[in-house]
Amino acid sequence: MFHKEGYKIISIAVVLFLGxxxxxxxxIQIDEWQIAIFSVTLVFLILILQFFRNPKRNTExxxxxxxxxxxxxxxxxxxxxxxxxxKDKRLQVSIFMSPINVHVTRHxxxxxxxxxxxHPGKYLVAWHPKAxxxxxxxxxxxxxxxxxxxxxxxxxxxxxxxxxxxxxGEKVTQGSDSGxxxxxxxxxxxxxxxxEVKVTLDQKVKGGENVIAIV
Numbered sequence: 001m002f003h004k005e006g007y008k009i010i011s012i013a014v015v016l017f018l019g020x021x022x023x024x025x026x027x028i029q030i031d032e033w034q035i036a037i038f039s040v041t042l043v044f045l046i047l048i049l050q051f052f053r054n055p056k057r058n059t060e061x062x063x064x065x066x067x068x069x070x071x072x073x074x075x076x077x078x079x080x081x082x083x084x085x086x087k088d089k090r091l092q093v094s095i096f097m098s099p100i101n102v103h104v105t106r107h108x109x110x111x112x113x114x115x116x117x118x119h120p121g122k123y124l125v126a127w128h129p130k131a132x133x134x135x136x137x138x139x140x141x142x143x144x145x146x147x148x149x150x151x152x153x154x155x156x157x158x159x160x161x162x163x164x165x166x167x168x169g170e171k172v173t174q175g176s177d178s179g180x181x182x183x184x185x186x187x188x189x190x191x192x193x194x195x196e197v198k199v200t201l202d203q204k205v206k207g208g209e210n211v212i213a214i215v
Contacts, residue, residue, distance in 0.1 A: 003104055005163055005180040006052025013048040017041045054104050057208035059175025063146050066108045066195075066213040067175060068205040070187045072097040074212075077201060082190050085115055085141055085150055090190040093197060093212055095205060097185055105153055105164075105179040106208040107172040108189060111144030116166045138164040138179070142172060146215045150190040153181055175208035189213075 002010060024037045059067060076094035097103060118138050136155040141148065153162050163180040166172065181187075189212065191197070196214045199205060205212065 001054050001056065002049070002052045003054040003180055005182070006048075010048060010052060013045050017045045051099065051103065053102060055102060057106070057175060057206065059106075059208045061110065061174050063110055063144055064215045065174075065211045066147070066149060066189070066191065066215070067106070068095060068199075068207050068210045068212050069106050069108045069151050069178070069189065070095050070097055070104070070181075070205075070207040071101040072186070072205065074199050074201055074203045074205060075186070076188070077197060077199070079193065080190075082150065084117075084139055086190065089193055090150070091193055091195055091197065093189045093191065093199065095187050095189075097181070097187075102207065103181050103185075104177060104207060105151075105181065105187060107142060107166075107174055107176050107178045108151055108212075109142055109144060109147060109149060110174045111142040111148075111172065113140060113166045113168050113170050113172055114143050114148070115139065115141035115150075116164065116168050118162075118164065136162060138162050138166075140164065140166040140178065142166075147192065147195075149192075152188045152190075153179060154186050154188065155181065 020041050021038050024034050028034055072095040075096045076092055078092055079089055080092045082090040120136055138153045139150060141150045153164060155162055161182045166178050191213050198214060199212045
């Protein structure tokens with residue numbers, strides 16, 4: 001299963017794969033060259049397909065848990081001052097996605113979207129300390145009766161497009177699709193101080209499945 005954000009790129013990649021290999025078959029009479037061209041274009045096609053994959057995730061809906069919004073590795077767990085929305089201290093959990101991770105962003109909790117904003121910006125590497133404030137990013141806040149959290153999609157050096165589906169005023173379901181980041185980046189989650197974090201640094205997590213915190 002592939003994410004809808006990849007349909008156009010996948011179609012172009014398939015057409016190029018078929019066209020290049022058909023042309024090489026007609027124009028090049030050297031078997032070794034044909035095999036080399038086929039191998040290179042096949043690897044390229046496989047990379048495109050795996051990047052836009054959208055595996056089904058079995059989210060255990062629970063208003064007392066916060067699930068990881070993305071696949072990746074936990075790279076930050078620290079207390080910070082969140083100055084865009086809460087304007088107070090929060091517990092930040094950051095998850096870094098490499099180009100080989102699934103890049104679907106999922107809603108970490110059930111609730112109402114109370115804030116959703118896009119910020120144009122730079123393309124610093126995603127682990128840069130200033131990436132959260134200076135890179136292209138989107139900020140989304142979801143609130144329910146138990147908790148209000150903010151999560152931020154952050155573009156990286158390779159990520160040139162962030163897609164955000166969350167709209168203010170809509171109700172969202174934990175684990176459902178909230179966006180997509182193309183070609184590697186990170187997501188920061190901001191939790192209330194005192195929230196029980198259930199992940200550790202360098203831990204690998206799956207979006208929509210692994211619980212990162214308990215309310």
